[in-house]
Amino acid sequence: MSDRRRIMPLRDVKDHPKRKVNLIAVVVEFSIPRMSVGTDYCTILKVIDQSQQNPELSVNVFMDDVHQLPHIRSRRDIIVLSCVRIERHNQDPCAVFNKSFSSYALFDGKCSSAFRPYQASPAFCLIASDKPFITSLKNWSLTFQLDPGISPYVVSLNHIKEKDYHDLVCKVLGVCEVSSNEWVLFLWDGTDVPPLSFNTKLEEHYSIQLQISVPLPTNAISNFPCVGTVLRVIADPAYGNLGYHFHSIGEWVRIRNVLFEVDSGLWKGVLSGTSKVRLLSENDNSVIERKRNLTERLLRSGRVPMSSYHVSNFLTVLTVTDYESTKFSTLMDLLTFSKDKGIFKCIVRVVAIYPLQVKDFWSPAGLYRIRVTLEDPTARIHALLCGEDAELFFGGYPSISVLAAKMNKLLGVSENDDSTRNPPWIQCCVELHLANEAGALGARHYHIRFTILVL
């Protein structure tokens, strides 16, 4: 075995088509490992070095065992690529890792002295002459400002559009197998997804879902932020065990090519075959901007939905004077509240009611007994509107036609368009009771209280 390996600077790669070369580079982006349409699993890396940061070089890695594909742990990690073949795609060179003659090793980019790879392909062998290359690349990358990739596709969650592909600069709150081979990613950028209208023909409002996929137990969401939407992103089954492939929990990333869809009047992200990840620093400008925007928003407006700032679609529902000075809470504040009783003032939309017919609002004893589904950008909950609380809310016992008109206003039913409805924002008081053991799913009960509907 030779004790030297000729390492090619990335700027020279373009001049060596069809050649097999050795590279040492910093990984700045990776696609999530997944099955290819051929026989192998695949991940695509973007790498840079001192000689070339733009364009980044694509490295396409194929392996027959998904566990043997490189799994990037941290920003600035170093990859040694031995005997990769240079090909051309369109006008751009790329390196292709062939499992029959290529090998690789991944090194922590932060630790300056260790030469032990945290992952390597079976045939990889570190050669003494690699070490100074690795050291100088680590030293260089610590001083180099990595490019987060400014692009018109980057949006924050308050600007997403249905059926569009967007990039998000966001924090990865978690990844969870919600059912057998169904994985969900939880993403947050501190902004609120836009409120949606409901298609009354497709969505029977009494059967409305409370969330995309399954409910999570309180202990799973207890560390989620209470302001800003936690977007649920469904992974394509081709990704297999997403928890194994995704190492960025709690970190800021730029995640590219997320598809946005609407399901049951809720926003849903889809991790498609072309989604890619760039790990970002807490000090990255795009991360600092998002944190600053959230701080300024909370100082300016408190815990209210971003889209309720402009009150064109806001019903004046007054809470009784006792709670006028109470600060607003989000529904996620309620879902994660740990004491067994509390009263909150929220800005929400009534997205569904049960019973469906106003004539069924009373029990046989003549008492109001209604379940409403409340929504804000952070969550949906069922809340009860019963007895004296409902009398206060509706102003006693109005006629069925008056009550029906009030409910139509509350649900956003339009007088001249029965195909869509767009519930207005209202403010209301919600009392929370934890029925028994704290945090148990379904043990929380919510009642609308101290709220008067003024119409």
Add this chain to the structure above:
DNA sequence: TTGGGG
């Protein structure tokens, strides 16, 4: 072979 930003 696969894969390759919109």
